[in-house]
Amino acid sequence: MGIKETALAGTLESSDIQITLSEGSGIDIDLDSSVEALYGDQIKKVITDTLNKYGITDAKVKAVDKGALDCVVKARTMAVAQRALGTTEEPNWEVL
């Protein structure tokens, strides 16, 4: 499943991550992180897993990471996924 509209969540402040979702085919992640060599794969995995829980399998992801922990990556991905699907009024609690 793809997304309905482009969306953004998160900030560029320390310990946060800013994620933009736009239309694409497959999950294509463009990650910009100062800890990419160490944690790049883990960050991408959290993003991909979270998106998959929402049924999103086609989206272009741009992520600018400022040292976010996994729980933050997950929270920001959930927010951006719900915005991109237009379902912010009906949060999907099962993803938690």
Place this chain on the structure above:
Amino acid sequence: MEVNEINIAIPHYRRKWQSFMEINGITEFSPNEVDTIEKTFLWDEDGDRAATGSIAGNVIKYVAVCSKYKEGGALFNKVVSYLMQQAAQMGRFHLFVFTKPKYVQSFEYVGFKKLAVSETGAILETGVPGVTEYIEKLPHFEGKNGAIVMNANPFTLGHRRLVEVASAKNDHVYVFVVKNDVSLFTYEERIELVKQGVQDLKNVTVVSGDDYIISPATFPAYFLKSDQEIGTYQARLDAILFKDQIAKPLGITTRYLGKEPYSKTTDSYNHELLGILPPEVNVEIIDRKTADDKIISATKVRQAILDDDQALLHEFLPETTMEFVKNNYPNLKEKLIEKGSK
């Protein structure tokens, strides 16, 4: 730290905002820079101004951070991400910034990618769709590729001649039409008339210049010192952007320009292109086509519409553009008169 949206049309806020910018070294507030601003935000710490930033279309401009908070860049990051969130709420996910070369790194740190950097200025972008997506969507051709950039306001026999010359000398020619709508003819009208006017030339593709062929009219320059030549700054960045981001991936080896006998601006612009594009991209300047010893130009066409000079229009315009002008005559003339009275 507290952030508020301020309305700089109100003198009280305008003074507060402008004096803060001035303290931080930005002194250019001409109407064509300031009037495009849609939203301005001001960060306060205990009543003291700490930072500001504005959104104008898809451009982030007038960003300033008080020197007290500059260290580490935390407030700068906060300002930029806040502006990006606000822009996202306005449905804008693709943003540009025009800034001094020394701030390139700061913007790169928050995910911006540089499109062009000269000694006086830099253009960066962030978000989607970016320049990579723009180039991907264009058709790609093997062989010798030429390019022409035009505003075509409107498409004349002079433009036609330029395209013909390029078409004969290349395997393929891209015609980029400037997208910014600051002209008498709208972007849709201009690109449609170009397409109709070159339809018979099979090796010519007419495409939108999108946000990457930049019209000087919308090119922010507020951060320059007044003694720096604004025209040169714009032309150089535009040339570097064309060379690196457009000509290189599309395999364009020659750019064709019309010789400019009247406008000093265009002439110096051509001069800058000559200095930057070669050797990777050759520049060929083609003499303007004349009709009865008169040099064809779109400026004269617009004047002729205003003056009801049918004879000149017939001399200067291809049938396709002539047809459009005829059908929209009262409307075009009205627009011209309106512009003149402003």
